[in-house]
Amino acid sequence: MSEVFVAERDVVIPGEKLADGMDFLPGENTYRDNSGIYSRVLGIVGLSGRVLKITPLAGPYVPRIGDRIIAKVFDITMSGWRVDTNTAYSALLNVRDATTRFIKKEEDLTQIIAIGEYVVVNITNVTSQNLIDVSMRGPDLCKVEGGxxxxxxxxxxxxxxxxxxxxxxxxxxxxxxxxxxxxxxxxxxxxxxxxxxxxxxxxxxxxxxxxxxxxxxxxxxxxx
Amino acid sequence: MIIINTETIKGLAKDGKRMDLRGMLEYRSPISIDLDISFTAEGSAKVTMGDTVVIAGVKLSIEKTYGDTPDEGGITVNAELLPLSSSEYESGPPGIKAVELARVIDRGIRESKAIDLKKLCVKPGEKAWFITVDIISINDAGNLFDAAGLAALAALRTARFPVVDEKGVIDYKHKTDVKIPIVKEPLPVTVYKVNGQLMVDLTVAEEKAAESRLTVGCDAHGVISALQKGGTTPLSAVEIGHILDIAIEKSSFLRGVLDKFVKA
Amino acid sequence: MAYTQRLDGRKIDELRPMDAKAGVIPNAVGSAYFKIGNTLAYAAVYGPREIFPRFLANPKKGILRCHYGMMPFSGAGERVRPGGSRRSQEISMVIAAALEPVVDLSAFPNAVVDVYIDLPQTDAGTRCAAICAASIALADAGIPMRDMVSAVAMGQVDGTIVADLNYGEESYPAVVSDIPIAMIANTKEITLLQMDGEITKKDLMAALEMAKVATQKIYELQKKALKERFIRE
CATH class of the missing domain: 3.30.1370.10 (K Homology domain, type 1)
Structure with a gap:
């Protein structure tokens, strides 16, 4: 006998038992322990067919390739800018990914983007250790000015x-x-x-x- | 991540505007004070000013009197900016910001002789009561100086001396109804200069956009008892005149808040 | 004479009045307060964020770091000097160890999740209140967790096993054992167990049984505190 203890859009907490029995399947942000299915995060229940999943109500951002993010420049290196991504992992914005213009070797990069300024960038690469590359080349990607x-x-x-x-x-x-x-x-x-x-x-x-x-x-x- | 909006804040300030549409000389509202938030303290209060939350706790002890003031007790103010209260604070010994906060509140109360220290004397040349006020940040959303000053006074107003037995040992579990001998109540008001304009009750992002500040401790009669200038940009005498006018007015506003929540 | 009547009139398995709330510190990514009797703990979560010093980093998963502190005016007697002590260091360590089994930081290599716990007033059971507050704050922060952790200070006073020891009982003039216990909600597995005093095996096992019921009551309150943030209007 399988049984479900929650309804669609219910708020559940970590460890809360969602269902019991093999007729249900654990989806995103849930886990199975013996016959029970439990939530592994604070979130909202979604039930589609036999699959139970939880949409988190809070939680840290996990960087993904292709995501557009807003980041804050905190350091300037020989090859570009280091930006704070609002995660535990900073990202690198290489000079060639920041502008289409030719940058001379001795050019002052702070004239292009200064420390403390924000940029709208795309994530172009994320390694397993969460080393991140970002690019400002593309539609709607730019330095934040005003507002x-x-x-x-x-x-x-x-x-x-x-x-x-x-x-x-x-x-x-x-x-x-x-x-x-x-x-x-x-x-x-x-x-x-x-x-x-x-x-x-x-x-x-x-x-x-x-x-x-x-x-x-x-x-x-x-x-x- | 602490959000910076310096250019926008400066641009708005020039036109007398703020990000949250408050007036330049308007405090966040409501401001509230919760009392007796720590039953282990002899007096305590929690001030909420917008998203800023600060706790003050008063402890009393009997100590040996100092040689140069044999008939007086004493008061010390200490401040801790807990890492719990902001991602900008770290564990460890108090940083310069906490030290400055403690010193400014201390100056406002101790140096202004707000407490009648002679009345704290138990036995001249031997024993007297000593007061410690601890200021603790719970959520730093800006303007800790003013919130801390308010919390310290609220805690001092509510404090009651503990019972002392015949051997002179303090029984911290039981309180008398004897209050701390407060003779005046200076409240700090911090006025900041942002892009040439004067502003009070700043958020953290606004504080980061400010050039300089002046904290002014004022009592109920408008007597100035403590000053602290901060920031690296100078202030003119004319500006200081304006700041003092603002501080005197705003300290009476904050005193209204204090009186509303705490019986004198 | 056996301890048959508790100092504050509670039943032997009765907890002091409790209160809990999530989301009390806006700057933090997750936060809570938890009150049991006169012991009150605030907890705030920051991170996952970059770890300093860097040599502490674990390339396989994020690290959970707890920081326990009593406010200077929170003790039963004189003012306590602020700053770390051996006591607060050890308590911070056992709190982290009590929470670690349920927290999953595998998605955050080299990072740290910091949990700060500070108490404005105390009346025994501080590490347990700290664990309860921290568990709510971690869930509130959306940190992936297998389950919640709930903790209670069990005790044996002059031969009688009691739940949620208070300060008066801790300093009762007889043999007193203070047994802080933390349990995972679903499995009732034990993640914190300490004791000082003296106790027989039989009595300790009885205390663990009573702790299961006590932590279940605490768990219900933790759950309520988290769900209260999301009431349908």
Missing amino acids: RIMSINSMKVPRVIGKAGSMIQLLKEKTGCDITVGQNGLIWVRGTAEGEYKAERAIKFIEAKSHLDGLTERVQALLN
Whole structure:
């Protein structure tokens, strides 16, 4: 006899028993111990057919190739910039990945990007030891100029973007801001001071209330 | 990761604006004070100012009097910026920021003679009460100076002397209803200069964008009892005049908060 | 005379009133407070982040580091000087060891997860309260964990096994054993076990049995504290 103890969209904690019996299968962020299936993270239950999975409500960002992130420059080397990725692992932005322009050997790199500045970059390589390479060459990749940077838990990034970008579109329309979301939880908002503040508040609201149903309607109400 | 928005903060400051749309001279709200947050302390308080949370605890002990002040007790202020309270703080002995915080609050209370130290004397030339105020950060979201000053005074106001038995041994488990002899109550107000403009109650990102600051301890009569200038940019005498006006006004605002939550 | 009536009138297996809350320190990635009787612990999690000094790094997985500290005014008597002591060093180590079996940091080689635990007031059972708070804070931070850990200070006072020893009982004028115990919620496996005093094997086994029930009650509160952050409105 198999039995499931949780319902779709329930909040569960690490170690919470989700189901018992071999009719169910452990999906993402769960594990099986004997016949039981347990959560291995604080999150929300998803049940698709016989597979149980948990969408985390919090957690550290894990760098992945192809992710667009926002990072802070903290050091300059002979060959480029070292950037803080908001994880335990810094990344390298090589000079040739920062600009298409020809850089002379003795050129002062701080004139291009200074320490303390933020960049919007793509992750191009991650090794098993989490050595990361990033590139600023590509559409919408650039140095951060103007506006404000804010940070949220990276697990909430999909909610800020919304289904097919619906939430971010709503935020942009209602606040008149340009918004660039990094997968590592850093967000660049630029518009008027009032618009930026409105966007910041709405994004913080999404971060805190992502577990609620009808999030888009709630954000809409907040922004009106 | 501590977020930096220095250029934006400076740009807004020039127009008299802030990231969170507060007025330049507006404190975050609400400010609240919780009392008796530590039953092991003789007095304690927790101040919440926006996201900033600071605890102050008062301990009392009987010690030998100092040779040069045989009829006085004493007061010391200590501060710890716990690594629990910010990713910027590390374990180990207090860094310069914690030392400065402790010294500034200490100056505001001890050097201003806010406590009647003579009343702490138990036996002249032998024994007197000594007060230690410990300030602990729980969440540093900026403006620790003002929050710490408020917490220290709230803790001192609520403190009660413990019972002392006939042999002179302190029974820390039982308190009398005797209060600490507070004669005046200076509260620190820190005014920062950001891109030439004056601002109070800064967030951490705003503090990082500031050029200089002046912490002013003021009592209920507007008497200035402690000053500390920080930052590497100079201030003109005219600016200092403005800062003092702001500090006197804001310390009376903070005193209103103190009175609301703590009986004098 | 046997210890039949507890100093504060509790039943022998009764815990003091408890309170717990998650997400109390906004700067941290996860945080909590946990209160049992008059013992109160705050816990904050930072990381995974780069480890210093670098030689501590483990290329296979991240390291869990705990830092236990009593605030200077938190002791029963005189002010305690701030800063590390041998006692706080050892307690920090056993707390990390108690939590390590459930925490999975394999995705974070060379990194560290720091858990800071500080207590503003204490009345015995501090390392247990610290473990309870830290476990909530780690879950709140979204750190992958096999399960929660719950801890309680068991004791034997003048021959009687009791749950959740308080300071009065710790210093009771008879033979007193202080037995802090931490258990993994589902399996009731033991991840912290210390004792000072003296006890027979039979009595210790009885204390472990009573601890299973006591830690289950604590676990229910930890779970409630975490879920309260996500109530449907």
